[in-house]
Amino acid sequence: MALRRALHFVFKVGDRAKTATFYRDVLGMKVLRHEEFEEGCKATCNGPYDGKWSKTMVGFGPEDDHFVAELTYNYGVGEYQLGNDFLGLTVQSSQAVSNAKRLGWPLTEVGQNLYLTQAPGGYPFYLVDKEQPPNDPVQKVCLGVSDLQKSTHYWTTLLGMKVMAKNEEKKSVLMGFADTQCKLELCEVVGTVDHGTSFGRIAFACPREQLPDLEALMKKENQKIINPLVSLDTPGKATVEVVILADPDGHEICFVGDEAFRQLSMVDPKGNNLLDKAMAEDKSNECRSGAGRTSAGLECLCTLQWTVYCRIKLLLAANTQYFEHARRLKAD
Template identity: 30%
Template sequence: MCHDLKSFWGISPAIPQSQVLGVKASELLRPAESTTKTNNIGNVAEMNSNLTEDSALRWAKKDKRRMLHAVYRVGDLDKTIKFYTECFGMKLLRKRDIPEERYSNAFLGYGPEDSHFTVELTYNYGTDKYNVGNGLHFGITLDDVAKAVNLVKAKGGKVIKESVLLDGNGKVITYVEDPDGYKFELSEAATTPEPLHHVKLCVGNLDRSINFYKKAFGMDLLSKQDNPEYKYSEVTLGYGPEDTNPVLKLTYNYGVTVYDKGDGYAQIAIGTDDVYKTAEAIKLFDGIIALEPGPLPGINTKITACLDPDGWKSVFVDNVDFLKELE
């Protein structure tokens, strides 16, 4: 509940993007040949598109979409891997080092990437600290929150609010920080199919954001609550029921229109069957395309990246190409 954690939120410009799916922006967006080639691909898609708003809405709903992973940067990759595996019970799913680009990344979660939401951590050589911002946090359900809290305290994390806040379903939740300062909401349940169950972003206009994510992203509005006593409203959106799928939570704090995105958090990755059509649909609903659709240099995974009305970034990844990465 970000409304109770005043230190979470603040004001700053949008984050710079230094990696998309582990590939540096310097490789993706070189000023000459690569930029022209990528943008031309997007322009061809635009010229060939026959999408209207109605057909774009239908496409967004029928497309096979799933939240794949959240991407962010850390100052010590091995330390963060150790913290997440020991404190949160995550598993290291894969790890790769790209010395020629001076970065490494790792994927962690609670099950295979082809069926579970995960985190993608990026370490840039020589950078040991980031401004993590104060407009987001992640949600995890564990079978023993008290045990996790004790481990967080012992292994370099920080407890912000300890087992005193109640969410909308009456569950006791706890807020903690990892060693980099990223914030996690911990809730308790004996079993859950998707332990890493949400990303929460703060937005400046809730109705505007709901409209964007429903139309441009094809998400369903799963729940909405207003809490005038605490001066905030919150909605849950996603691609299926909240009890079995990862979801996006959006919070509006009364009177706050801008938040600090920092330079650590990058984006949410979402699967799609067609990045070109998805990009065109996003444009029709006033989304900003940050990276025109096309294949990534070197690995040929087709992606497109966009910004929501508040400047939060998402990347859509071709479903078939993503599965090839996991082979």
């Protein structure tokens, strides 16, 4: 499946300012584009929320040939519950290690030339203290699975990835669509996979013509389809088509038509300024902390009411997610 390529991983973020500091100043990534939405995504790109949200794509280079991070921010939601589903993203960059030390960002040495750190929200990142490679510094994404053999079968036989390496001692498998792309590592965890409310989504591109066939294959194999083939609009940009799947442990997987996505994902020179502007105008953090209520007046009161609403939605979504995963496990 050489025509398929790894695109990005979606992180839900509760604090855009701290998150921006981590990705821009610690990792050294650039803001590739920033988009604001007034209502929830039809393919639940922002999670089970139907309010205002934003998407910020950050990476070491253009999305055409770099694996990037999609930072999803739901207005009024300041935190998410972590699970054991996302186990880490590995970046090879001695500059990132140097940046972290200079800025006092916590680092833990876990191996030779290997450091563990956390993005805001608690997401683990592994930094390899070596010079950045000529292509993409993002090396791999690691996800937890409950049955390594079953998951390997899904990702290779059904999705077309090839196994690059196996580690029997660590109970892990490294796979990918091509040697030059970011890899996916599956690591077996004890017990079931808990997605919490912070659960993300990994995205891949394929020729648009493959999307209906991929959906049909999943139906034939009785695999979970979260969102059947659907078109997604972005104001002022290209419309893309996606299919959202779930692997045996409920990890969300997006496949998007490559042709339109290359148009949508073009670097926006205004992206960094758009993010800064959105953060400066966002009052939800002030309302959560109690600051600004007198100065912001009615605006902040409305935002506070919106925050309460979003927190209720968050609790309901967490319950829904829990019962959905329980239902899947029982069905399996």
